[in-house]
Amino acid sequence: MVHLFDSSALKTPLPSVVGELGELFRDAGFELALVGGPVRDLFLGRVSPDLDFTTNARPDDIIAVIRRWCDTYWEIGRAFGTIGMRKAGYQIEITTYRADAYDPDSRKPAVAFGDKLEDDLFRRDFTMNAMALRLPSMELVDPFGGAKDLQAGLVRTPGAPSTSFSDDPLRMMRAARFASALEVDVAPEVFEAMKDMAGRITIISAERVRDELVKLINGKAPWAGIDLLVESGLAEHVLPEVSALKLEIDEHHRHKDVYQHSLTVLRQACGHETGPDGDVPAPDFVLRFAALMHDVGKPATRRFEPNGSVSFLHHDAVGSKLTAKRMKALRFDNDTIKAVSRLVELHMRFYGYGDAGWTDSAVRRYVNDAGELLQRLHRLTRSDVTTRNRRKAERLAFAYDDLEARIAALAEQEELAAIRPDLDGEQIMALLGIRPGPVVGRAYRYLLEERMENGPVSHAEAAALLRAWWKEQPESREAPAAGGEQSGEGEGSK
Structure with missing residues (x-):
């Protein structure tokens, strides 16, 4: 499904950098499309500071196009076809069309570049993320009905859910995260695939599972996302x-x-x-x-x-x-x-x-x-x-x-909110004439207990309590006579 997108109906207009990039790539002879979450967000009335694009240009070509336009760029994701950059406060990623092949025992795809936007969209996680906005023509490309599913509040996959989750098991947790963040439901066939394939989440690294869990918990309705994890059996593993x-x-x-x-x-x-x-x-x-x-x-x-x-x-x-x-x-x-x-x-x-x-x-x-x-x-x-x-x-x-x-x-x-003993460690050592060690810690804890039980007291009263406690300690008989009266009581008086 391809049709012109009515940008004038947006509550929040598209950033100017979107149009500028589209014109740059068109003039260089390449295709460019805003894709995924940023397009989904347009239907939700919001614009993200992070913008994702896809193109038929290869990484070297992408750099050649944006080198003088952007504020800065980096090549960390180059092996996966992604060039990152920053422009006018926006963080931007441009990725070459992909046609990934997955090892069923690994989360990491074998990267293969593609030549068609529609093929790139098919490999994405959910239909609501498989929409693109061709630039600069503003044509909405929605081959899998993502806009309809988003309006219906339904999480569906572009292809068979079992294939999608086999390719990337983390997508099952992402479905639960969407249930929390967007307050949507998963389609019955998606839920059944989650139940059947829940065990595959174990091949995903703990760090990636953690990151999805944090996003789920921080969503609008985290209880809905957690319930989906439990009902699907994913929670048994995470x-x-x-x-x-x-x-x-x-x-x-x-x-x-x-x-x-x-x-x-x-x-x-x-x-x-x-x-x-x-x-x-x-x-x-x-x-x-x-x-x-x-x-x-x-x-x-x-x-x-x-x-x-x-x-x-x-x-x-x-x-x-x-x-x-x-x-x-x-x-x-x-x-x-x-x-x-x-x-x-x-x-x-x-x-x-x-x-x-x-x-x-x-x-x-x-x-x-x-x-x-x-x-x-x-x-x-x-x-x-x-x-x-x-x-x-x-x-x-x-x-x-x-x-x-x-x-x-x-x-x-x-x-x-900041309860401390009435004497600090330095004052304790000065009053008792002792050096740093376990005894200082014991004295500190004793004074803290007194502070908790009876509230604050003056410096002189705290010093008297400390000396009385010290007389009961076996170490006091081994230590030289304390001469801390002058060094302790005259300073820090409360």
Whole structure:
């Protein structure tokens, strides 16, 4: 299907660089077309800063055409026929028409250049990405009905889904990512192929799976993408801990199982993000993934009690370890692993506050343990309330409102977000007359506990506490008499 594209109907006009490139290639005797995601985005009323083009020109010819036009260019993808460049703030890739042949046991294609735009479009993942805009004539080339599928909200493949997924198994995860990002459904034949071929995802590198998963979680409706992974069987290979939740009955019977509860928590966590300028910018992968994984420790900790109830004792700690292990397998960076697993570990800490109340010491510990994750922990804890019992929901919300108010009040008094002992390591060593070593760490922890329990004290009071503690330590009998009164108490007084 080829027809003129009405660019005047676009809410956002095409960047001028698109037309300029089209004219450059036409004048040089080559074809050029805007292709894939950028064309799909035109139908969605948006223009991406990353523009993809395809051409019958070979890499050397591409460079000859754009060398003097672009701001800079690079040849990293040259072996695959791709030349990258930057122009007027846009990142651009131009790729020679492809006709790939895949090894069924490898993700890497044997590159073969093609001569026809339609053949290049046939090798693409989904029909909505297999559309092109010929330049500079503005002819829309849509041989597989991508525009119709996009309007219908349907993910289909240009050819047989089994062939497409055999060529590149990562496309199965990409289908789930599209379900999240574009809020679309997969065609029945696509879903069946995903179920039949789910095991082939294991030939894809962990890093590529991770990247697709991050995009899925950060989409508009990540719960839809996760559900597609689980229902198709792909999650058994990439997130088996989430699939396992489908078998577990929620102890409060609020949902048919813990899996549905987790999807609800994920959905609610997305709604609790504070936007681009807030404490938890949207989309926030750390919060969202913690919401999905927060109960993955339940299958391993489920116990049937004599009274007929079900318990999941310590599922938070177990879930934190399982989450960290899965994220390591997916090659996440250490900071992200620590943040997500810490939120999973802390997500139950609040419960019981509304009934028993907390001392100021307990509030300080809550804030200190959360550290820079406090705002995310607030939102995760609120998202975890999915009860249909209105009174219970209101009681929990009121209790958390009260906790946040107490945190704010204490923070005004004590700079709660950065709690430290009243003496630092240098002052401890000076007061006790000792050198760096394990004893300094023990003293520091003792003073931190005192700070948590009783709040801030003056420098003199902290020094007195430290000396009293030091008298009880066996090392004090071996150390020379401390002469730190002059070096410690006169400086840094609080």
